[in-house]
Amino acid sequence: xxxxxxxxxxxxxxxxxxxxxxxxxxxxxxxxxxxxxxxxxxxxxxxxxxxxxxxxxxxxxxxxxxxxxxxxxxxxxxxxxxxxxxxxxxxxxxxxxxxxxxxxxxxxxxxxxxxxxxxxxxxxxxxxxxxxxxxxxxxxxxxxxxxxxxxxxxxxxxxxxxxxxxxxxxxxxxxxxxxxxxxxxxxxxxxxxxxxxxxxxxxxxxxxxxxxxxxxxxxxxxxxxxxxxxxxxxxxxxxxxxxxxxxxxxxxxxxxxxxxxxxxxxxxxxxxxxxxxxxxxxxxxxxxxxxxxxxxxxxxxxxxxxxxxxxxxxxxxxxxxxxxxxxxxxxxxxxx
Numbered sequence: 001x002x003x004x005x006x007x008x009x010x011x012x013x014x015x016x017x018x019x020x021x022x023x024x025x026x027x028x029x030x031x032x033x034x035x036x037x038x039x040x041x042x043x044x045x046x047x048x049x050x051x052x053x054x055x056x057x058x059x060x061x062x063x064x065x066x067x068x069x070x071x072x073x074x075x076x077x078x079x080x081x082x083x084x085x086x087x088x089x090x091x092x093x094x095x096x097x098x099x100x101x102x103x104x105x106x107x108x109x110x111x112x113x114x115x116x117x118x119x120x121x122x123x124x125x126x127x128x129x130x131x132x133x134x135x136x137x138x139x140x141x142x143x144x145x146x147x148x149x150x151x152x153x154x155x156x157x158x159x160x161x162x163x164x165x166x167x168x169x170x171x172x173x174x175x176x177x178x179x180x181x182x183x184x185x186x187x188x189x190x191x192x193x194x195x196x197x198x199x200x201x202x203x204x205x206x207x208x209x210x211x212x213x214x215x216x217x218x219x220x221x222x223x224x225x226x227x228x229x230x231x232x233x234x235x236x237x238x239x240x241x242x243x244x245x246x247x248x249x250x251x252x253x254x255x256x257x258x259x260x261x262x263x264x265x266x267x268x269x270x271x272x273x274x275x276x277x278x279x280x281x282x283x284x285x286x287x288x289x290x291x292x293x294x295x296x297x298x299x300x301x302x303x304x305x306x307x308x309x310x311x312x313x314x315x316x317x318x319x320x321x322x323x324x325x326x327x328x329x330x331x332x333x334x335x336x
Contacts, residue, residue, distance in 0.1 A: 031106050033058040033091070035099045035315070040281060047323060048255055048275025051298070053316040054099055060106045062089040064313050068127035068138075068229065069287030069302040078102075081315075083287065083302060084109070084124040084138060088117025090153055095315075109138070110149065110156050120169075125286070126176035126229065128184070137208060139173035139186060146173070146186070148208035158208040162201065167191040174286075175230035176207075177238050179260060185238065187219060187227045194218060196268050198227065202260075215265045222270060224254040229288040233257070234297060235326060240271055241288045241301065249282035255299070259326060272324055277301070283314050290320075297323075 035054035043049040058064075065085035073080045078096040080103075085091070092105040108117050109124065119142070126139035134151030144166050148158040167173065167188050174189035184203040191199045197218035205211050221227065225244025233239055242254040256271035263269055277285065283303035291298050297320040305311040 027061040028059045029061065029106075030059045031104050032060070033063065033093055033101045033104045033106075035095055035101050037099050038281070038314070038316075040278070043278075046275055047321055048277075048299070049319045049321055050278060050281070051317040051319055053281065053314060054095070056101075056302075056313040056315055058104070058106070062087060062108075063091060063106055064305045064307055065089075066091075066302045066313055067125045067286040067304050069289045069300060070127055070129040070136075071289045071291045071300055072129055072131065072134075074291070074293065079291075081289075081300075082127070082129060082136070084127045086123045086125060086141075086304065087119055087307070088122030088124065090124075107153065110154055112156060112159070125172075125174050125189075126186070127287075128176050128178045130178075137176065137178070137184070137206075139176045141167075141172040141174070141189075142169050144169070144172055146176075146207045148206065158206070160208050160210065162186070163213055167199070175227050175240070177230045177232050179232060180236060183260075185230070185260065185263070186214075187230060187240075189226050189228075196220065200263075200269075202263050215263065217263050217266065218268050219258070220268055220270050224256060224271075224273065225252065228253075228284075228286045231288045231290040231299070233290055233320075233323075234292055235323075236260070237326065239288065239290060239299065239320075241285060243284065243286070249279055251282050251284050252279075253277035253282070253285045253301070257323065274320070274323065275318075277316070281314065281316060283312060285314075285316075 038053040065087045066083045067086045068084040070082045080094050083091045094103045123142040124138050125141045128137040136149045138147045144162045171190035175187040177185045184207045187200045197220035200217050201214040203214045224242040228243040229241045231239050238258045240256045244252040254276045256273045258271040285301045286304040287302035289300045299318040301316045303314040305313045
């Protein structure tokens with residue numbers, strides 16, 4: 001991931017001085033975690049309304065770096081989450097309404113050669129989980145591939161390289177959405193610095209299996225920053241999370257909606273802004289999931305702490321209220 005100069009300077013200030021020698025600590029592989037509630041009042045206005053949030057912490061040395069999020073189920077008010085980190089590890093945990101964490105699992109992603117994952121080979125940036133089978137699709141940025149994993153996240157069932165031209169290793173697949181009709185959309189972070197926008201791909205079927213070439217399109221973020229994740233909405237549209245870098249705050253998170261009906265071969269697609277994460281909760285949000293409970297639609301966001309001491313693994317819940325209506329074909333023509 002590209003880093004802002006300010007972030008690099010902060011990291012340098014907190015890190016060891018040049019020439020010093022440090023002994024790497026023994027890794028702690030304790031599979032436990034806790035959620036510290038955030039002190040920030042719920043919101044009652046706007047389309048993106050903050051509900052609650054937590055700071056996720058764990059003694060496990062590989063816990064963090066979360067770049068993808070899925071809410072897999074809810075039982076008696078407790079939510080089960082699956083998270084993937086860009087360090088090649090995944091986490092599953094249950095979070096109840098009181099903020100208590102249970103059933104924590106922290107394991108490495110499987111690899112083609114069976115060796116422990118390295119960031120360059122298992123840089124997971126996006127994830128889709130099928131609620132029926134429990135299988136997961138993982139988009140890996142460094143090696144430009146999409147994997148399908150079994151329900152236990154223990155075996156790679158299928159893998160496929162993204163088509164040429166190869167997306168840059170540090171600016172490749174960043175968001176992935178599976179539509180209700182079985183199609184899959186993959187958005188790059190910053191591939192092919194094209195004036196039309198950032199490159200995206202639309203697969204007609206399973207992107208991890210051999211098949212027809214995907215449709216290429218371009219997403220114009222129009223100043224919102226780069227896409228960091230996406231999630232499907234109940235009405236068939238796509239919620240996009242954007243990350244814009246600056247100085248104060250370093251991270252600004254802007255949320256928008258895109259209609260996949262606008263995607264055509266080599267077309268330029270745009271979205272509509274619906275809100276942003278409040279500045280006091282600013283962090284590097286890279287994972288998103290949407291859930292529907294009791295007729296209400298919620299957005300969940302998780303932050304990538306990059307394993308830096310000055311960043312946090314935050315998990316936030318927002319309610320989506322009064323979303324703008326879908327445009328009809330006639331309204332789209334009128335808007336052009």
